[in-house]
Amino acid sequence: MSNETRAGTAVETRVPEIRAVLLSPQRPLGSLPLLVVGCSLGTSSVLWEKVGVLLGGEVDVVAWDLPGHGISPASQAPFTVAGLADAVVALVDSIAPGARFHYAGVSLGGAVGLQLGIDHDARLLSLSVQCSGPKLGTPEAWTERAGTVRTLGTPVMIQGSAQRWFAEGSMERDPALASRLLNALRDADRFSYAHCCGALAGFDVRNDLGRITAPMLGVAGVEDTVAPPEMVQEMVDAINAGAAAVSAPDTPPAVAVTLLQVSHLAPAEAPAEVADLLRGLMERGRA
16 A cells, blocks of 8 residues: 555555456466456456457467456555556466566556556566557546546446447447447446546656567557547657667667557457457567
8 A cells, every 4th residue: 555646635545456357268377478458447358358369379368357347346445557557467476476478458458558668667578558648638537537437327438438439330340349348337336437537647657658668569549539549659659769768779669550440449349450460569579
């Protein structure tokens, strides 16, 4: 537990408890590389199921749920994105103590990935930040959303989230998956969702991106209004500038890719493309 200051007010925070789902076939863990995947606010491990199937023969794919989402217990106390990153490392240590791992995350899960790259870079074999960036929205907007959800519950977010999450025609292409993702939002714990909003309100690592050295892939959806392609490109440029200042690598450690017909949930909207991109990234990480 720690005391952190946000907007001039001391806030007691802690490393939250998170739980994970194995998306690859059941087998003894450790013989294959480990890929840990994180989800966006309001979703669950359902977001990564198709990618898990596509990559499950090559890596062990473990998806963690945000507090109060999916199978993770609700959190009674506030937490930060840094606290979530610490929770991911603790989760990996419970699976394979001290192991290095590949990480991919979407939106808030991607913000956690950036924090992992800043605070726990030595543990990462590779990092993919999808539909996310070093600062998402404004503290005022997140604080307002937290208050709304505390009062009215997460179902109040369904209509707006559906508009933000899915590109035009995406829900029609896979209505069953879209329904499961929106049901995950409906079922999320309202107070944990609000704590996630609080974590995002205090998240801004734009000045720390140069500390990330793991091979990195930024993925943007061309129709994403939350983390548009230009945000992802600026993030990648900042990471590469930091790497060049230290070692001037022949191959930039970070690469940005924009996917067509994708908005804010790349693994659900374009699972085959995301799986292929992760294969290439993890090969770079192993090299």
